[in-house]
Ligand SMILES: CC(=O)N[C@H]1[C@@H](OP(=O)(O)OP(=O)(O)OC[C@H]2O[C@@H](n3ccc(=O)[nH]c3=O)[C@H](O)[C@@H]2O)O[C@H](CO)[C@@H](O)[C@@H]1O
């Protein structure tokens with residue numbers, strides 16, 4: 001099993017190219033199930049989750065062709081991939097495939113809308129929480145699906161097709177909003193979704209669906225109107241830049257000090273985090289071609305955050321922010337409101353000398369002047385990269401084990417950081 005070895009203490013200077021967003025690419029790929037035409041996606045990141053979803057889609061009968069590869073300058077791994085679901089050969093998404101990646105459950109929406117039936121394994125819990133699927137079942141039922149849970153599978157049918165409806169989510173869910181958008185696009189009549197997720201990835205999916213012929217208005221706000229259409233066609237759509245990867249590298253620069261251009265990044269999609277990083281002493285400014293992150297020799301200052309659905313501070317940056325705060329002067333309170341168990345990084349950061357007290361959903365981080373490198377274990381995707389951030393500023397060597405978690409969501413992390421002066425390498429066991 002690979003690990004990442006870091007020798008801390010090097011400032012980061014240079015350019016880091018930002019990849020296409022994992023959390024936008026996955027629902028876009030799943031949308032290819034809605035049409036027998038080709039959906040061409042540009043800027044698809046090369047990540048373990050993307051490769052796993054390709055396997056899942058192939059199982060349903062989707063053909064794919066990768067058209068872009070590493071550019072001559074070696075700086076970008078963005079790929080263009082054609083997905084064609086000419087015939088759906090299987091409406092079952094089996095346990096062996098779904099259990100490896102939670103977002104694969106989302107195939108339930110397009111399979112049901114296009115084929116009138118889907119049988120998808122319950123995804124189960126994961127390291128960050130129980131992650132139930134009740135909202136998916138509720139919204140699909142509101143659209144007229146009959147749903148039974150049998151032997152660990154959600155079996156959804158809609159013999160006469162789905163029918164538009166008004167549905168208010170009792171809780172904001174990104175995944176259930178994605179699924180509702182895809183299902184309602186092929187339902188008869190109008191659907192209104194209230195308290196919908198406003199994440200940029202939802203807007204990206206809606207824009208792609210509209211390019212495929214859907215009639216969706218209001219994506220990016222909490223009320224979305226969808227006028228169902230009889231069929232969708234192919235389209236070409238670009239995956240948005242990864243706001244979580246962007247925020248992660250901004251925090252890495254904040255941690256070590258330095259000056260880095262995050263090439264291809266945007267600021268609008270993570271403003272809440274930019275504001276907090278500003279409080280902490282990190283300058284973030286939009287610039288030609290990307291976003292510049294800068295911290296001079298001055299120290300970091302503690303700041304508080306509470307995770308919220310978009311446009312609030314994203315839960316997917318919470319672990320990284322905690323890593324950053326371990327060396328800030330003062331005390332930071334970090335409250336997690338989205339997932340009940342997203343603090344697995346606390347005990348690993350403590351191995352590096354961090355001072356963190358956990359009380360319910362709030363972690364109180366008292367900054368320490370020095371972190372010391374140690375072997376640590378990655379427990380989930382964002383937790384792993386918080387250990388990398390801390391390791392970049394720790395004295396001596398940090399070894400982050402179980403990096404397969406990192407490979408789910410960070411493309412060529414060690415290359416990108418290494419090119420800016422970090423002493424970081426992948427060690428194959
Ligand atoms: C692949 C992807 O895009 N993953 C993101 C997506 O996950 P995901 O779409 O799974 O997260 P949700 O927005 O659905 O989850 C938000 C909250 O709603 C709860 N919930 C969700 C569905 C449901 O049926 N019942 C229910 O109670 C969840 O347990 C959680 O407490 O949004 C999360 C919140 O921004 C991010 O952390 C994940 O990185």
Ligand SMILES: C=C(OP(=O)(O)O)C(=O)O
Pocket residue numbers: 023101102103126316381382409
């Ligand atoms: C939690 C995440 O992903 P997933 O929803 O696929 O587990 C994430 O991207 O941080």
